[in-house]
Amino acid sequence: MSGICDGRVVIVTGAGRGIGREHALEFARQGASVVVNDLGAGRDGTGRSGGPALGVVEEIKAMGGRAVANSDDVADWDGAARLVKMAVSAFGRLDVLVNNAGFVRDRMLVSMTEQEWDDVIRVHLKGHFLPLRHAAAHWRERAKSGERVDARVINTSSGAGLLGSVGQGNYAAAKAGIAAFTVVAAAELGRYGVTANAIAPAARTRMTERVFAETMARPRDGFDAMDPANVAPLVAWLGSIESAHVTGRVFEVEGGVISLADGWRHGPRAERDSRWEAAEVGEAVAKLLADAPDPEPVYGA
Template identity: 90%
Template sequence: MSGICDGRVVIVTGAGRGIGREHALEFARQGAKVVVNDLGTGPDGSGRSGGPALDVVGEIQALGGQAVANSDDIADWDGAARLVKMALSAFGRLDVLVNNAGFVRDRMLVSMTEHEWDEVIRVHLKGHFLPLRHAAAHWRERSKAGAPVDARVINTSSGAGLLGSVGQGNYAAAKAGIAGLTLVAAAELGRYGVTVNAIAPAARTRMTEEVFAQTMARPESGFDAMDPANVAPLVAWLGSAESAHVTGRVFEVEGGVISLAEGWRHGPRAEREARWQPAEIGGAVAELLAGAPAPEPVYGA
């Protein structure tokens, strides 16, 4: 197989099912060697199995590609380190890290438990930071040694992280944090030859099958807009050498639509050469709001 990622070595976390599986398969079709990471847990987070990762490796090998399976916990310091080391030992290099792994524990804030909050923040936010941390250290070392580095990180945020989502305070907070982490990593790692971008995908997976239940059947056109395979082409391109000029961006992708998300930016302001008095704030804020666009609605509001 050959394509826009010929010879590149790619790690995809959470690649045993859903969107991550489609990422891994598409990278393989585009000529990459893939490390397929997945814990193989159930929808409720229980149990562990190497089966899903091995199944995807088998699919890639059946296509004529190269892949290895990894079942390390990417939200564990040593586990994330082993994941990066596996790519280096199996294929001799690492070019692309796709942070995809995650799950949901949906609950209204007044009902959410501490455990439900901690678990989602751990898997999504810490599970992005740790593989990024170990991969970045490797690329920095190579760069400082004078070796060429043309590396990519693709993180996975969400519309919930960009706009908020009722009943998903933990998930929305984690995904918003991932968008912020993407901006910081892009600014810090550019000097070492690394670009960092994020996607906010909408697709049918184990996490979203209830939300998208009404779109389970294919429409008459034959195009399933919620098929997770629709997300993978953008991610494969972001992982290729062609995307070297793009960094610090968040792309929304759903079906056949790719859009560039516009996040927080400086807007209207009120300024004076003295400290504001509390009684004056109301009028100033009214003017600021009048000069600003209305916020996008929170999902489910």
């Protein structure tokens, strides 16, 4: 197989099912060698099985591609280190890291437990940081040895992280953190030949099927807009050498639509040459709100 990722070595986390599986398959179709990482956990993050990752590896090999399976926990320091080392050991180096692994434990804020908060923050935020941390060390070492590095990081945020989502405070906070983490990674890693971007996908997966069951149920005009395979072409392109000029960006992708998300920016402001009096702040804020566009609505509000 050959394509826009010929010769690239790619890690995809959470690649045993859903969106991650489609990423892995598409990278293989485009000529990449793929490390298929998946803990094999249930929708709520419990349990463990090597079956999902191995199944995707067999699919890739049946297509004529190259792949190995990994079942390490990406939110564990040593597990993330082993994941990166596996790519280097199996294929000689690492070119692309796709951070995709995650799960949900949805609950309204007044009912959410500390464990539900911690578990979701851990797998999404820490599970993005640790593989990137070890991959970045690999790329920095190569760059400092004089090698020209042309590497990519693609992180997975969410519309919930960009706009908020009722009943998903833990997930929304983690995904918002990933968006901010991505722009920092882009700023810091560019010197080593690494770009970092994020996607906010909308597709039918185990995590979303309950939240969007009605809107995701039926294909329209023969095109299933909620098929997770729709997300993969953008990710494969972002992982290719063609995307070297794109970094620090967040893309929304759903069905046949790709859009560029525009995050927090400096907006209207009120300024004076002395400290504000508390009684005067209300009038200033009212003018700021009048001059600013209305915020996008929170999902589910």
